[in-house]
Structures are given as C-alpha cells and as structure tokens.
Amino acid sequence: MPELPDVELFRRYLDRTCTGRVIQHVAVNDPKMLAGVTSEAFAARLEGARMLASRRHGKHLLVGLAPAGWITMHFGLTGVLAHWEGAAAEPRYTRIRFDFADGHHLAYIDVRRLGAVGFVEDAEGFIADERLGPDALDPGFDFAAFERALSARKRDIKSLLMEQSAIAGIGNIYSDEILFQAAIHPKVPTDRLDLDARKRIFREVKRVLETATKRGFGAELRPEALPHTFLLPQRKKGGHCPRCGTELRAAKFSGRTAYYCPHCQRESA
Numbered sequence: 001m002p003e004l005p006d007v008e009l010f011r012r013y014l015d016r017t018c019t020g021r022v023i024q025h026v027a028v029n030d031p032k033m034l035a036g037v038t039s040e041a042f043a044a045r046l047e048g049a050r051m052l053a054s055r056r057h058g059k060h061l062l063v064g065l066a067p068a069g070w071i072t073m074h075f076g077l078t079g080v081l082a083h084w085e086g087a088a089a090e091p092r093y094t095r096i097r098f099d100f101a102d103g104h105h106l107a108y109i110d111v112r113r114l115g116a117v118g119f120v121e122d123a124e125g126f127i128a129d130e131r132l133g134p135d136a137l138d139p140g141f142d143f144a145a146f147e148r149a150l151s152a153r154k155r156d157i158k159s160l161l162m163e164q165s166a167i168a169g170i171g172n173i174y175s176d177e178i179l180f181q182a183a184i185h186p187k188v189p190t191d192r193l194d195l196d197a198r199k200r201i202f203r204e205v206k207r208v209l210e211t212a213t214k215r216g217f218g219a220e221l222r223p224e225a226l227p228h229t230f231l232l233p234q235r236k237k238g239g240h241c242p243r244c245g246t247e248l249r250a251a252k253f254s255g256r257t258a259y260y261c262p263h264c265q266r267e268s269a
C-alpha cells in the first residue's frame with residue numbers, strides 16, 4: 001500500500017511530467033473511483049485547466065489547478081501514476097486518464113480499485129474534512145506535536161502510528177520499520193512508553209521516512225534500495241532480523257500483519 005514515501009515519489013513524478021500542461025480531456029473509465037463528484041462535474045472543472053505544482057499531505061496527493069481548485073488522489077492499496085507522450089494505448093487498469101492539449105497523457109491506475117480521486121476547491125479544507133493529523137515529515141510536526149498525538153490516544157504504539165488523524169502518512173509497512181529501528185515492540189501501549197522510548201520513536205519516524213524518500217523508490221516497489229540495516233527488505237514470512245539474525249515474527253493488528261524481531265523488540269522492555 002502506498003505510504004508517505006511512495007506518494008511523495010508519485011508527487012515528484014507528476015510534477016516532473018505534468019506541471020504546466022493544460023488538460024484537454026478527462027476520461028473517467030471507472031466512475032466508482034471518483035469521491036464526492038460525478039464524472040460530468042469532474043470533467044467540467046478539469047477540462048481547460050492547467051496543472052500546477054502539487055502538494056502532499058500524508059498519503060494524499062493534491063494537484064493544484066489554474067484557474068482554481070485541486071485534484072485529490074489517494075492510492076488505496078495498488079494505485080500508481082503513469083505518464084506517456086503520443087498515441088500509445090493507455091496502460092491496463094487505467095481508471096482515470098488525463099489527456100493534455102500537447103499530446104501528453106497521465107493515467108491513474110489502480111488494479112484493486114480501493115483508491116479515490118476527487119476535486120475540491122480548497123486544499124486546507126480537504127485536509128480538515130478528511131480529519132488528517134499533521135504530515136509526518138512536515139517540519140512543523142515536532143516532538144511536542146508527537147507528544148500531543150500520543151497523549152490524546154491510549155492504545156498500542158503500532159496502531160497509533162498508523163492512525164491518520166493522529167499522524168498522517170504512516171501505514172502498516174513503515175510503522176513496522178519505525179518500531180524496529182526504535183527497538184520497540186508493536187504492542188506496547190502508548191502510556192507505557194518512557195521519555196527515552198518516545199524520543200527514539202519520534203526520531204525514527206523522521207529518519208525512516210526521509211531515508212526511504214531519499215532512496216528514490218517506494219519500499220514496496222524496490223525494497224532492496226533501502227539500507228541493509230532496514231527491516232523492510234526482510235519483511236516477509238521466514239525473513240530474519242538484519243541486526244541479530246533472529247527469525248522475524250508476525251502478529252495481527254486489526255486485520256493487518258505486523259512483522260517484528262522478538263529479540264530486539266521486547267514487549268516487556
């Protein structure tokens with residue numbers, strides 16, 4: 001599932017390939033992918049508009065338009081973007097296609113159809129409506145803000161990190177990596193973390209997400225691009241801890257599977 005680093009890479013890709021181009025035509029192949037807007041209204045607002053630089057908040061990508069408004073994109077479990085130039089056929093599973101006046105195209109592709117695309121007038125209003133917490137890599141999201149997010153919710157640390165209304169951008173995969181790097185068991189309740197543990201987790205939120213983003217590929221697309229000290233390349237059944245070699249253990253968290261090292265991440269610690 002695309003998380004903050006993946007969506008940040010989509011954002012840079014979109015900016016590199018589409019910024020400044022004028023949308024001539026929008027093909028909504030699957031109207032169910034649109035959130036809160038009909039195909040007709042979506043096309044009417046987009047056709048003739050120019051794509052401006054985009055921004056990201058958590059796992060959401062927002063594409064600014066001139067004269068006004070924003071396209072919103074969420075990538076669900078399998079969403080990706082693809083740009084091409086010329087008359088080539090659209091990629092398989094293209095749900096929405098943006099045709100630009102200069103012969104370029106952008107496809108929003110989603111095999112599993114759990115993502116969503118929309119149109120809003122105001123980016124800040126959208127973030128508030130979606131009840132998104134601060135973006136995990138926003139410089140304004142500092143240790144004091146992290147402490148506020150923790151103290152407002154009493155639950156296990158893994159679920160807290162994945163809660164988008166607390167901190168936006170982290171999902172199942174990166175919460176595993178952050179807790180591995182901080183040497184914290186995923187099931188530790190937030191109110192049992194001492195100051196040192198909280199500081200370690202906060203530091204790893206920033207370091208893990210920045211490292212994955214800097215390496216240039218989403219971890220799910222190319223986990224071998226990550227440092228060898230990371231859990232993610234080993235994050236599978238039968239995988240081994242990159243630190244101590246112990247076989248990783250899996251645990252269920254509200255339907256999702258967490259991976260951790262039972263030696264390096266003690267529940268009692």
Ligand SMILES: [Zn+2]
Pocket residue numbers: 241242243244245246261262263264265
């Ligand atoms: Zn270990």
